[in-house]
Amino acid sequence: MGTSRLLLLFGCALAASACTSIVEIRTEHSAVPVTSLGDARLEGCVTGHRAPNETVNSLEDYRDFLIGYVEFDDQGWLYPNKEKGQPDQIQALVQRMRGDLEKYEGGNLVTLVFIHGWHHNAHDNDCNVNEFRGMVERTHEVFAHQRPGGKDWRVVGVYVGWRGEAVGVPVLKYSSILDRRYAAEHAAKGSVRELFADLRQLELEHSGSGDRRVRTIIVGHSFGGLIVFNALSQAVVNELVSTKPRPLPTSGSGIKCESPKETGPLLWPDQMVLINPAFEASRFEALHHAARLDNGCRYRPDRPRLLSVTADNDWATGSAYTAFRWVGTLFEGYNDMSSKAEDDVEKDANHHTVGFVKRYQTHRLSLKSDGKQVYVESKFDPPAGTGIDVDPNTPLWVLRAPPEIVDGHDGFLYSRHEGKLVPKPYLLDWLLCVYVGNGDASRSEKCQLEEAGR
Numbered sequence: 138m139g140t141s142r143l144l145l146l147f148g149c150a151l152a153a154s155a156c157t158s159i160v161e162i163r164t165e166h167s168a169v170p171v172t173s174l175g176d177a178r179l180e181g182c183v184t185g186h187r188a189p190n191e192t193v194n195s196l197e198d199y200r201d202f203l204i205g206y207v208e209f210d211d212q213g214w215l216y217p218n219k220e221k222g223q224p225d226q227i228q229a230l231v232q233r234m235r236g237d238l239e240k241y242e243g244g245n246l247v248t249l250v251f252i253h254g255w256h257h258n259a260h261d262n263d264c265n266v267n268e269f270r271g272m273v274e275r276t277h278e279v280f281a282h283q284r285p286g287g288k289d290w291r292v293v294g295v296y297v298g299w300r301g302e303a304v305g306v307p308v309l310k311y312s313s314i315l316d317r318r319y320a321a322e323h324a325a326k327g328s329v330r331e332l333f334a335d336l337r338q339l340e341l342e343h344s345g346s347g348d349r350r351v352r353t354i355i356v357g358h359s360f361g362g363l364i365v366f367n368a369l370s371q372a373v374v375n376e377l378v379s380t381k382p383r384p385l386p387t388s389g390s391g392i393k394c395e396s397p398k399e400t401g402p403l404l405w406p407d408q409m410v411l412i413n414p415a416f417e418a419s420r421f422e423a424l425h426h427a428a429r430l431d432n433g434c435r436y437r438p439d440r441p442r443l444l445s446v447t448a449d450n451d452w453a454t455g456s457a458y459t460a461f462r463w464v465g466t467l468f469e470g471y472n473d474m475s476s477k478a479e480d481d482v483e484k485d486a487n488h489h490t491v492g493f494v495k496r497y498q499t500h501r502l503s504l505k506s507d508g509k510q511v512y513v514e515s516k517f518d519p520p521a522g523t524g525i526d527v528d529p530n531t532p533l534w535v536l537r538a539p540p541e542i543v544d545g546h547d548g549f550l551y552s553r554h555e556g557k558l559v560p561k562p563y564l565l566d567w568l569l570c571v572y573v574g575n576g577d578a579s580r581s582e583k584c585q586l587e588e589a590g591r
Contacts, residue, residue: 157302161216162259163206166229168196174270182264184256184302191261195226196233202277202291203237204270205230206259208298211320213327231335234293238343238350244289245350248336249276252297254359254415255317259298265358268550269296275562276569279586285573297332299324301360314461321360325367333368337405353406354572358549359453362414369409370424373443376404377427377532382434394434408572411445411491412549413454417462418494419486425497428533429525436530440571444534446502446564447492448543454490462488491535495520499527502538504563505583512585513542513567538564
């Protein structure tokens with residue numbers, strides 16, 4: 138039995154059965170009508186615990202948008218049906234999404250998927266659940282107002298739950314970090330891949346004649362970022378290799394390049410976002426290497442395919458994670474054929490998360506004001522001294538953000554500005570602005586949404 142499991146069992150014994158149950162939380166796989174979000178997403182939320190009279194439906198119908206919940210156990214398995222004839226959570230969600238496409242004929246769906254991290258789950262009053270509701274509401278407002286492509290868009294939010302909280306005692310719960318990391322890795326290799334496959338299939342079914350009616354954005358926070366990355370990174374590598382700009386044969390002077398387009402099934406998802414991702418940067422090297430251009434070509438301006446955002450003051454994936462990796466990798470080795478400098482590069486990537494490795498950093502975010510509204514601005518600013526020529530149009534953005542935009546490990550939606558909680562999602566607005574922009578517009582350092590009744 139691993140050390141982490143022994144620690145967890147010891148903690149549970151001390152806490153007198155304080156371990157949380159491995160049970161499905163959203164047991165009713167049907168839709169419940171909801172009239173208003175209220176202010177619950179800002180105040181009064183808890184982390185990973187059941188609330189009295191909580192909603193247990195796996196679908197929440199807010200009339201203007203829909204939120205669905207899909208949960209997985211510690212082995213990454215989908216929970217079995219307890220009610221005969223009731224679809225499982227994936228089936229219930231996909232059936233409803235297909236129904237919405239038929240009901241709103243001529244409209245389009247944007248699917249926003251969110252996978253939470255450590256200490257969270259799918260309980261009705263979990264802080265991440267409440268914040269996700271706010272994320273979906275804001276996404277609805279943006280797509281309803283901005284109308285990208287001049288089309289009507291209906292937003293469907295998908296909250297992916299797993300047992301991020303394994304110990305229910307305030308101090309002892311921190312002993313579960315290794316065990317919950319293993320659970321996140323199991324989730325990444327489990328039935329979440331079926332969920333992703335079903336969402337991709339739905340997009341394929343509605344992508345005829347080049348007029349795609351479904352778009353998908355997948356967001357992972359902390360260990361949720363690990364789940365997203367581990368589940369989808371191979372597909373991203375495939376895409377980077379197949380669409381990388383290549384030089385054309387030419388008898389003249391200079392280099393002419395082409396950017397191959399995917400000729401097979403559509404590229405999916407449309408965008409991946411990792412917020413304070415909690416995994417070692419060495420896992421990112423394959424993507425970084427696949428995206429590099431050493432043939433004289435350059436990427437065309439386009440929206441980024443993967444964005445990784447890390448807060449400057451995120452101690453959890455910064456100093457704490459580095460200390461954890463130093464201890465956990467004492468007996469790991471590095472490439473014997475490499476030079477001392479290269480050996481240090483590999484060790485650095487193995488001891489730090491993506492956002493804290495200069496080799497991978499490409500952009501920096503800052504908070505700006507034009508006198509009318511406050512917004513986020515991105516700047517292409519790869520650190521000097523890495524010896525790597527970074528293409529400004531790289532499809533992989535690794536960004537750092539100050540506390541005014543992302544406050545520590547958990548302040549990714551509503552951060553603090555001048556010491557006060559800001560009920561405006563700066564980071565989310567910037568991400569949506571980058572997404573709804575087209576071509577060069579998405580590369581603008583000043584990405585600012587038109588205000589929509591805010």
